[in-house]
Amino acid sequence: xxxxxxxxxxxxxxxxxxxxxxxxxxxxxxxxxxxxxxxxxxxxxxxxxxxxxxxxxxxxxxxxxxxxxxxxxxxxxxxxxxxxxxxxxxxxxxxxxxxxxxxxxxxxxxxxxxxxxxxxxxxxxx
Amino acid sequence: xxxxxxxxxxxxxxxxxxxxxxxxxxxxxxxxxxxxxxxxxxxxxxxxxxxxxxxxxxxxxxxxxxxxxxxxxxxxxxxxxxxxxxxxxxxxxxxxxxxxxxxxxxxxxxxxxxxxxxxxxxxxxxxxxxxxxxxxxxxxxxxxxxxxxxxxxxxxxxxxxxxxxxxxxxxxxxxxxxxxxxxxxxxxxxxxxxxxxxxxxxxxxxxxxxxxxxxxxxxxxxxxxxxxxxxxxxxxxxxxxxxxxxxxxxxxxxxxxxxxxxxxxxxxxxxxxxxxxxxxxxxxxxxxxxxxxxxxxxxxxxxxxxxxxxxxxxxxxxxxxxxxxxxxxxxxxxxxxxxxxxxxxxxxxxxxxxxxxxxxxxxxxxxxxxxxxxxx
Numbered sequence: 001x002x003x004x005x006x007x008x009x010x011x012x013x014x015x016x017x018x019x020x021x022x023x024x025x026x027x028x029x030x031x032x033x034x035x036x037x038x039x040x041x042x043x044x045x046x047x048x049x050x051x052x053x054x055x056x057x058x059x060x061x062x063x064x065x066x067x068x069x070x071x072x073x074x075x076x077x078x079x080x081x082x083x084x085x086x087x088x089x090x091x092x093x094x095x096x097x098x099x100x101x102x103x104x105x106x107x108x109x110x111x112x113x114x115x116x117x118x119x120x121x122x123x124x125x126x
Numbered sequence: 127x128x129x130x131x132x133x134x135x136x137x138x139x140x141x142x143x144x145x146x147x148x149x150x151x152x153x154x155x156x157x158x159x160x161x162x163x164x165x166x167x168x169x170x171x172x173x174x175x176x177x178x179x180x181x182x183x184x185x186x187x188x189x190x191x192x193x194x195x196x197x198x199x200x201x202x203x204x205x206x207x208x209x210x211x212x213x214x215x216x217x218x219x220x221x222x223x224x225x226x227x228x229x230x231x232x233x234x235x236x237x238x239x240x241x242x243x244x245x246x247x248x249x250x251x252x253x254x255x256x257x258x259x260x261x262x263x264x265x266x267x268x269x270x271x272x273x274x275x276x277x278x279x280x281x282x283x284x285x286x287x288x289x290x291x292x293x294x295x296x297x298x299x300x301x302x303x304x305x306x307x308x309x310x311x312x313x314x315x316x317x318x319x320x321x322x323x324x325x326x327x328x329x330x331x332x333x334x335x336x337x338x339x340x341x342x343x344x345x346x347x348x349x350x351x352x353x354x355x356x357x358x359x360x361x362x363x364x365x366x367x368x369x370x371x372x373x374x375x376x377x378x379x380x381x382x383x384x385x386x387x388x389x390x391x392x393x394x395x396x397x398x399x400x401x402x403x404x405x406x407x408x409x410x411x412x413x414x415x416x417x418x419x420x421x422x423x424x425x426x427x428x429x430x431x432x433x434x435x436x437x438x439x440x441x442x443x444x445x446x447x448x449x450x451x452x453x454x455x456x457x458x459x460x461x462x463x464x465x466x467x468x469x470x471x472x473x474x475x476x477x478x479x480x481x482x483x484x485x486x487x488x489x490x491x492x493x494x495x496x497x498x499x500x501x502x
Contacts, residue, residue, distance in 0.1 A: 056383035057365070057367075072365070083364050083423055
């Protein structure tokens with residue numbers, strides 16, 4: 001699904017020759033194996049994901065920046081809950097991740113009822 | 127010893143706006159500031175360019191604010207041209223949200239007094255039903271009794287304003303000195319000498335715009351300038367799709383999609399810690415205004431300290447004892463930034479004194495003046 005990742009995982013330390021454990025997740029409904037021992041943001045970057053979400057105003061592609069919970073650039077939907085910080089989450093077996101690459105966040109319809117904006121059926125896959 | 131035309135004490139929005147205006151007039155300026163641990167209202171404010179409701183009991187303050195809102199596009203344009211920073215001025219008008227009939231009654235009385243004293247042509251306002259304003263403020267909740275609207279209000283991105291002023295000043299040669307707070311000031315033969323931990327600075331003119339330090343620093347040049355902190359807390363949501371076309375007094379959406387909620391008012395001295403019970407109240411009122419906000423994620427919260435005079439109005443004063451020393455202090459450094467850059471700076475450089483400043487002398491206070499109480 002990805003040709004050229006911007007980030008690569010460093011080789012394993014000497015003394016631990018076993019390849020790192022992985023978990024199986026779904027990214028926009030596509031199966032993907034991610035290292036179990038790094039954050040979801042790091043795993044997705046290493047897997048070559050460059051568009052985690054769209055800027056809410058301009059629609060520009062956004063991706064992790066600070067990797068430490070401050071910048072809120074790495075937001076993804078996890079198991080149906082939108083706007084999760086991927087840098088603060090470890091991938092779990094069976095996790096269903098969606099990039100937030102259409103109008104994310106809330107809408108304010110008349111009457112004060114709330115719904116979350118939904119992505120287009122054909123989301124912009126990484 | 128370093129000498130210059132003007133020394134500005136304070137690196138916040140007020141000092142930077144005055145420095146910018148003076149630099150535009152060709153002055154050489156040294157701006158002395160504290161460090162990152164300074165009590166910095168310029169980093170904590172709500173970003174409104176606001177006229178509505180201000181100046182009850184002192185119509186000159188309403189007019190001073192109104193003039194600043196009219197000057198603001200000029201400041202926006204010059205900062206954009208010089209620095210490339212768009213401070214995102216939005217002057218589509220502003221709303222004040224009333225949650226019950228008592229609030230509506232109080233609101234009408236306040237705005238009617240201001241209109242009577244400023245003039246109907248200059249001070250239009252409307253009281254509207256939530257359904258009438260759904261294009262500007264979609265999603266107002268059933269608890270909203272009414273909103274008041276004034277066309278002269280708006281908001282900016284205050285952090286971009288702060289940035290733009292510093293960039294513009296740097297480009298114009300203002301020497302900004304962080305971690306160089308004034309400790310004492312001497313005046314002799316028309317020259318001020320400012321002593322700091324990092325050396326002495328001399329100039330024939332001195333602008334004191336150091337926020338909560340103004341009282342202490344002004345005493346050095348023979349002025350009594352009483353100021354006290356008043357604490358405000360705000361909440362910041364995740365970035366959301368653009369929804370709110372206009373600012374309100376309580377909830378506004380920034381150019382980048384963030385919704386800023388607040389603020390509180392507390393007289394609690396120099397405590398600038400965020401307190402959860404206050405945030406609970408702020409959030410509850412915001413949800414009453416816009417019920418959908420209950421689903422928004424809050425990503426940041428902070429507290430900052432307003433700089434309040436006993437009557438809440440600004441002080442603009444040249445020292446009688448040490449001519450050439452000026453104090454500029456207010457709690458609306460965003461709204462009044464245009465006045466400070468375009469009208470106050472020329473005055474401190476020896477130009478025309480804006481006639482409205484007659485309403486804001488330091489001499490209206492003495493050590494027996496009691497502070498009005500703001501908040502709880």
